[in-house]
Amino acid sequence: MTATVQKKICMLGGFSVGKTSLVKRYVQSIFSETYLTTVGVKIDKKTVTMGDRTVHLILWDLAGEDDMASLRMSYLRGSAGYMLVADGTRRATLDMALSLHQRVEAECGPLPYTLLVNKHDLSEQWTVSNGDLEELRRGGWSVRPSSARTGEGVEDAFTDLAARVAP
Amino acid sequence: MDRLQALTLAGRAVAFLYVDDALVLIDAGGQLEAYGLAALRLGAPAVEQAVFLEGFLPLIETPYLLPSVEIARGRAADLHFWRDEGGVWVVLLEVTSERDAARRMQQKAYDMTLLQEREAMLNRRLEAANAALLAAQRELEASRDALLRAHTALEAQSAELARWNKTLEERVAAQVSEIERINRLKRFLAPSLAELIVSTGDESILQSHRRDIAALFCDVRGFTAFAENAEPEEVVELLRDYHAALVPLIQSFEGTLDRFVGDGMMVIFNDPLPCLNPAERAVRLAVAMRDAVAALAVLWRKRGHQIGFGIGIAQGFATMGQIGFEGRFDYSAIGTVVNTAARLSDVASDRQILVTSRVATAVGDFVELTEIGMLAIKGLSRPLAVSNVVALKSELLPQ
Numbered sequence: 141m142t143a144t145v146q147k148k149i150c151m152l153g154g155f156s157v158g159k160t161s162l163v164k165r166y167v168q169s170i171f172s173e174t175y176l177t178t179v180g181v182k183i184d185k186k187t188v189t190m191g192d193r194t195v196h197l198i199l200w201d202l203a204g205e206d207d208m209a210s211l212r213m214s215y216l217r218g219s220a221g222y223m224l225v226a227d228g229t230r231r232a233t234l235d236m237a238l239s240l241h242q243r244v245e246a247e248c249g250p251l252p253y254t255l256l257v258n259k260h261d262l263s264e265q266w267t268v269s270n271g272d273l274e275e276l277r278r279g280g281w282s283v284r285p286s287s288a289r290t291g292e293g294v295e296d297a298f299t300d301l302a303a304r305v306a307p
Numbered sequence: 308m309d310r311l312q313a314l315t316l317a318g319r320a321v322a323f324l325y326v327d328d329a330l331v332l333i334d335a336g337g338q339l340e341a342y343g344l345a346a347l348r349l350g351a352p353a354v355e356q357a358v359f360l361e362g363f364l365p366l367i368e369t370p371y372l373l374p375s376v377e378i379a380r381g382r383a384a385d386l387h388f389w390r391d392e393g394g395v396w397v398v399l400l401e402v403t404s405e406r407d408a409a410r411r412m413q414q415k416a417y418d419m420t421l422l423q424e425r426e427a428m429l430n431r432r433l434e435a436a437n438a439a440l441l442a443a444q445r446e447l448e449a450s451r452d453a454l455l456r457a458h459t460a461l462e463a464q465s466a467e468l469a470r471w472n473k474t475l476e477e478r479v480a481a482q483v484s485e486i487e488r489i490n491r492l493k494r495f496l497a498p499s500l501a502e503l504i505v506s507t508g509d510e511s512i513l514q515s516h517r518r519d520i521a522a523l524f525c526d527v528r529g530f531t532a533f534a535e536n537a538e539p540e541e542v543v544e545l546l547r548d549y550h551a552a553l554v555p556l557i558q559s560f561e562g563t564l565d566r567f568v569g570d571g572m573m574v575i576f577n578d579p580l581p582c583l584n585p586a587e588r589a590v591r592l593a594v595a596m597r598d599a600v601a602a603l604a605v606l607w608r609k610r611g612h613q614i615g616f617g618i619g620i621a622q623g624f625a626t627m628g629q630i631g632f633e634g635r636f637d638y639s640a641i642g643t644v645v646n647t648a649a650r651l652s653d654v655a656s657d658r659q660i661l662v663t664s665r666v667a668t669a670v671g672d673f674v675e676l677t678e679i680g681m682l683a684i685k686g687l688s689r690p691l692a693v694s695n696v697v698a699l700k701s702e703l704l705p706q
Contacts, residue, residue, distance in 0.1 A: 180383060
């Protein structure tokens with residue numbers, strides 16, 4: 141009989157960075173070009189098998205952070221880890237992800253996380269440089285480029301985070 | 308329950324869960340199917356069946372609100388948590404229409420923000436492109452300026468080169484002209500004197516003028532007979548040796564070689580360059596010439612040729628200057644003194660240096676003379692007193 145665990149993971153980041161698209165790519169393996177902003181939170185579930193265990197990942201896709209809507213920390217309660225998402229074509233969203241990280245750590249303490257710098261399929265438009273990512277890695281960050289459109293880096297990022305929240 | 312019923316009547320899906328302290332679902336109701344919760348099993352763990360409860364139970368603070376949570380099927384609900392003695396109540400109150408209204412507003416705001424960000428990014432790129440264009444334009448202008456400067460410098464260099472070429476051509480022409488003049492003058496002047504005339508650029512001395520000169524004529528005695536009997540090659544050889552011996556002497560005494568005529572030569576002193584004692588120079592040259600020819604005569608006699616050498620010297624005024632026409636000029640002397648010297652040479656025997664009385668007087672102090680007497684000279688109305696130069700008085704020679 142396999143052991144089953146259930147872990148809550150929150151998707152955090154600025155608006156329009158691709159959090160919902162990443163979850164949709166990961167859970168349903170689809171991508172939509174239509175941008176539909178998230179209000180509040182949307183919950184999805186993905187079940188993965190890790191060795192002899194079954195892990196239910198409860199994915200909380202939180203509304204994007206912006207000047208008008210700041211993060212509701214109440215949504216993060218009970219989270220086992222989180223995925224920070226930035227848009228590589230918008231340098232400011234990386235700064236916002238870094239800021240969110242600090243606030244979450246202050247509120248929830250240290251939790252496993254991964255920073256996804258999304259939209260790598262538009263790498264020619266990126267304003268985030270490889271040097272920026274290297275500097276973050278040197279600072280101990282788990283950083284991955286990703287693309288919800290092509291699926292690049294998505295599965296690996298969630299699998300890696302799942303392994304860390306359910307060791 | 309009346310409140311829930313009223314909300315249901317208002318078109319909102321309302322449902323509730325009741326979870327005990329062991330996190331077991333002990334009650335549920337309302338429109339559970341609207342949230343995908345129709346299959347809930349009472350008595351079973353609550354969190355496994357309602358995954359949105361993950362992390363919230365046991366409840367830490369009460370009441371607790373999670374606004375606008377989309378659990379399933381696009382429906383959004385506010386989740387209200389509170390506890391009582393028996394456990395935790397979770398009420399799902401649908402807010403889909405409010406969520407959609409908020410989404411529409413937020414969508415517009417985000418679209419506008421994204422548009423502004425995109426516009427700002429495009430503006431930045433445009434500015435960067437403009438800056439690059441300006442830089443390229445400045446670079447182009449700098450290149451054009453540099454090119455213009457290089458072109459101007461090149462033109463200046465070309466002009467300078469043209470000037471140099473012109474100067475060079477003028478110098479070459481001048482040098483060619485000098486060489487031609489030198490060659491022309493060398494025909495009747497000592498080379499050093501010819502070059503001196505050219506270097507000073509003064510050719511006025513070549514113009515016709517009268518001058519007191521010493522004229523020396525010399526020729527070989529017995530040359531005509533020798534030329535008749537000898538092979539032409541021998542004649543040419545003799546003349547070559549003869550000229551090779553005498554011409555350097557003429558130049559060393561700074562005489563002006565007026566002309567060659569076969570074995571005869573005419574040498575002038577005091578013209579075109581003046582000298583202090585032309586008669587003395589003429590006599591000293593004559594003695595040197597006689598000695599030189601005497602040495603040659605020894606060789607010629609060994610070959611069976613009887614060759615002698617005679618000289619005549621006179622002093623007096625003559626008309627000097629260039630004689631001839633364009634392309635064929637000679638510098639020469641015309642006057643009685645020339646004829647006299649020529650006639651004396653004609654009558655001189657082998658080794659004789661016949662001089663007029665004026666020449667004899669001029670050189671008497673350092674030359675041993677013998678008076679020949681009065682000779683009638685062809686072309687002269689009166690006989691001339693003629694002397695022969697025997698030798699130099701070496702002990703009286705000026706140092």
